[in-house]
Amino acid sequence: MTVPSQDVLRKLFSDLMDRLASGDANVVRPDDRLSELCNLILLKLDGDRRAKAEGEEAEVRWRALSTPEDTARMIREWFRNFTRVYPELFTSEEERTLRLTDRSIHLVVEALEEYRLIEAGSEAVAQAFQVLRTEALRSADGQFFTPQSVIRAGVLLAGVEWDDLVIDPACGTGGFLIETFFNLAERAKGDPAQAVRWAQTHLYGVDKDHVAVKLAKAVMQIGGDGSAHIFRGDSIRRHEWSKSFPYLQSELKEGRFDLVLTNPPFGKDLVVTAEDLDASGFSIHRAGGTSMKKVPIGLVFLELAYWLLRPGGRVGIVLPETYFFSRSYRFVLDWLRPRLRPLVVANIPMEAFQQYARAKTSFFVFEKLASEPDIEAPVLFLNPHTCGIGPDGKDIPDNELWEHVLLSKKGELPPGAVQVRLGEVYRRGVLVPRYYDPRYEEPLNxxxxxxxxxxxxxxxxxxxxxxxxxxxxxxxxxxxxxxxxxxxxxxxxxxxxxxxxxxxxxxxxxxxxxxxxxxxxxxxxxxxxxxxxxxxxxxxxxxxxxxxxxxxxxxxxxxxxxxxxxxxxxxxxxxxxxxxxxxxxxxxxxxxxxxxxxxxxxxxxxxxxxxxxxxxxxxxxxxxxxxxxxxxxxxxxxxxxxxxxxxxxxxxxxxxxxxxxxxxxxxxxxxxxxxxx
CATH class of the missing domain: 3.90.220.20 (DNA methylase specificity domains)
Incomplete structure (x- = not known):
């Protein structure tokens, strides 16, 4: 078997999706095809991992037999046993059953059997999985693929330490989690295996979408088997955990985590009702004397991050800027003031999400307060104009977002950056980089x-x-x-x-x-x-x-x-x-x-x-x-x-x-x- 390159994997996954679309009458919806292919990729990774552990004498389980019927029979039995390992992922009889035709299963096995996916390298596979990730994330649901350039800059900006317990409560396909692993692996120059062990015990993820969770598990298994703590479930509605997601109740505890990294879904209809918020113990809908009947889900994830963090812990989160200056959302800053101190706010150029929505976002880094906020403390605002993505969604070499983050981590102020007193930020009622960028006033001055x-x-x-x-x-x-x-x-x-x-x-x-x-x-x-x-x-x-x-x-x-x-x-x-x-x-x-x-x-x-x-x-x-x-x-x-x-x-x-x-x-x-x- 050979180790596939990133380009080979991208073409391979794309071709398989096309061939399933044209040749399998059992799964006609794109989501179903994607879910079935993810099931088989997880199984392939399981076989690769076992073969790597047992050595050259290990039995090759992932192989095409003489007929499609024989191959499918073997794979279906194997998959049935495999689902028992992840009961939180395969929760129904339908999900524990492969729905592809025998011929389609045989086709996938033949296409993948010559490759050792587990050794392809997590970065190469993560990039190749963008083919599948883009299919997995549907803009109609407010689930937007977070570009790698935004993820990479956000992880560096938030800062990951070896002692940090990290969670993404809206992990999607695991972009922030795998980048966090990469970040730690780069520092493990003495013994790279330590980063793998770290991932196995320090990375957590939750998402409602079962397809996205499968992809996240697959990428993390390749990266270092940091998939053990990636769960399918509703991280927002805590009052439903005991009945519907008991494993969340045992794993997600108040004040347990050091770092939350996430890009929650956002969209006009993505809201949480006051009834659910009250039942789950949230308070943001009643901040500043308001009594909101519903709240955008992104703000609820912000409060969830506060609940998950220990005092002094940090959250790095992508959110629409409108929450942090608009008169309609004045209650947000009222809620923030005694709970989370803004450390850094970095502009995310419109091109990052323009394929999916025109909502203007920034990456916010907050620290959970252990006492009264220091109004003299500085807030760093970064206002890059590019992020490595052009208006057409294609990659471009110009990436000010990454350049500005690198400079800020060195203690330097990039163009347009400024540090503003926390008290001044609250006086002005604006937490948006553009507003503080001195470059707009320079011609007049x-x-x-x-x-x-x-x-x-x-x-x-x-x-x-x-x-x-x-x-x-x-x-x-x-x-x-x-x-x-x-x-x-x-x-x-x-x-x-x-x-x-x-x-x-x-x-x-x-x-x-x-x-x-x-x-x-x-x-x-x-x-x-x-x-x-x-x-x-x-x-x-x-x-x-x-x-x-x-x-x-x-x-x-x-x-x-x-x-x-x-x-x-x-x-x-x-x-x-x-x-x-x-x-x-x-x-x-x-x-x-x-x-x-x-x-x-x-x-x-x-x-x-x-x-x-x-x-x-x-x-x-x-x-x-x-x-x-x-x-x-x-x-x-x-x-x-x-x-x-x-x-x-x-x-x-x-x-x-x-x-x-x-x-x-x-x-x-x-x-x-x-x-x-």
Whole structure:
């Protein structure tokens, strides 16, 4: 027998899946085919391990006999006895029975009999198993294949010690467990066998999916037989353990583990009810005075990790960032504060999971507190922009995630990294690397220094009464988008203009309902920008005279200069000039976070800074080109007034040619409304 290479194994496994799909009528579902192939791979590994132990004289059990019927009969009997070794994995009569046809079993035995899988090397086999792992993990269930680049960086970031008892309570196919073994094996330079012994006693894993657990066991057997403590079961619902998963009750104890490494499933419908949470002793759904009826399962796994850890133990976990900045999840930081101290947060670029979902994630490392948190302690934020995976899901050489983790482990700060006081993190209510990355503010800081200017935040302008703000009105349903009042979506705010889409016009009665009155509340020269669900956040458009009758989607922020603000130089034209500076626009990226899978600024727009005018006359001078441009647009629109008479004669025009409601004496004399000239 020969030892297969990684490439040989990948092709072999892929070919077997294809041949079973086309030639076996007993198992028609992909999951069933995968489960059956996993059963046979486990059996092959069992035979290889026994042969290795008994030496050259050992009987070769895994072999094709003279007929498919004889081969299948032998394999079925062997498998029946094998299932008794893992009763927690094969829990029903159906699972203890091979369902493949005799011919398919014979085919698999023939394909594998020339190879010694057990000696192929755990890393080679783990990589080859990606063919099967990708099949095993179904995005519809929120079970996403965690890329090796993310696993490798996460294990190094969390730090694995020889004394650590490690568990992944949502282990899937064992990616974090096998990487933990690799990490320890690299350090066992004197006696590599010590890493194998360590894996046998220090690695634990649990998952509900029986196919994923089989793959995890197979990989860990090859790696060093760290499969003894990989269980199938529901690690969340502890109240069901005694009845359904008694082996979990005996193995998973409160405070037993030193390190939890996991990427729990996440998705819109993956939640745990308050009833189950109460029954299992969880508390996160009642943190901060809340009383949640259901909680995303990822947050429940975070509390499970807290329960499993001893004081001083660590958890490294992949979670969506929305839990750590969104107003809807403020209770999460309230729950964290007395329990888990954040040590490191590393950005995971979108490309990592883009094949499965657009949820923006980070890798979080927390320490279980034994006493009150030290608010002076630092939290390290890493914000790499690449992770070795391209937008198409294929490997690329650029992997800042790994590079930044390596530098941080050496005590160095990579580009964009920063250490922030824990007290400051809780004051700001944000635990997301992007928010603290100083690179987004550097262009503006350079500009201010070069021009001898000071910066002032939009929030400060609001507090001083120089600026007012409001948000959009709301969204009509699609059945109410035929009328005469333009409905403005975030995509309509482009190139400084509030564009009208002729397919989005609402009846006036619908507009009044969304306005909550007879008028829109908008004024000429208001500045508009998307603040949610748009890549154009921070790009402003100006509402010209005659465009006040608009319905704005609620994802729009409206800024308006006050009379007092204009006296200080903050005219609409200056604000538009300042907010259109490339350096200011770049700074919006810092506060544009991802709420699940949509961009969201929340209240953090108030932190955006613009140059403070040296004087009102200076502000008027630098913004003069903007004023002339906008007033020129108003003049150009007045050219359409001649169409008004034609409309009265029965001609009707598309929305952007509709005659504007301007031309009265006040507008002609002062096109900037209350703006000083």
């Amino acid at each position: 350079r500009l201010l220094e070069e021009k001898g200017l000071e910066g002032v935040s939009l929030g400060e302008l609001v507090e001083r009464g120089f600026l007012e703000y409001r948000f959009g009105h709301g969204s009509p349903d699609r059945l109410n988008r035929r009328g005469e009042v333009p409905y403005i979506k975030v995509s309509d705010l482009r190139a400084g203009r509030v564009n009208v889409n002729p397919t989005n016009l609402v009846p006036r009665e619908v507009a009044r309902r969304l306005w909550r009155g007879e008028e829109s509340g908008l004024r000429a020269w208001d500045l508009l920008t998307p603040i949610r669900a748009s890549s154009n956040i921070g790009e402003f458009a100006v509402l010209l005279p005659g465009e006040e009758e608009r319905v704005l989607t609620k994802e729009v922020l409206v800024l308006r200069s006050t009379e007092e603000g204009e006296r200080e130089g903050y005219t609409p034209f200056y604000l538009f000039w300042a907010l259109s500076l490339r350096a200011v626009r770049e700074s919006w990226r810092r506060v544009t976070l991802m709420q699940t899978n949509r961009e969201d600024v929340g209240d953090y727009w108030k932190e955006v800074r613009i140059p403070k005018p040296k004087s009102p006359s200076w502000a008027e001078e630098v913004s003069r080109p903007v004023r002339e441009y906008l007033e020129g647009l108003v003049q150009a629109q007045r050219g359409l007034l001649g169409l008004r008479a034609q409309e009265e004669e029965g001609f009707t025009f598309v929305p952007f040619l509709r005659p504007p409601s301007v031309g009265d004496k006040e507008s002609e004399n002062n096109p900037g409304g209350n703006t000083s000239t």
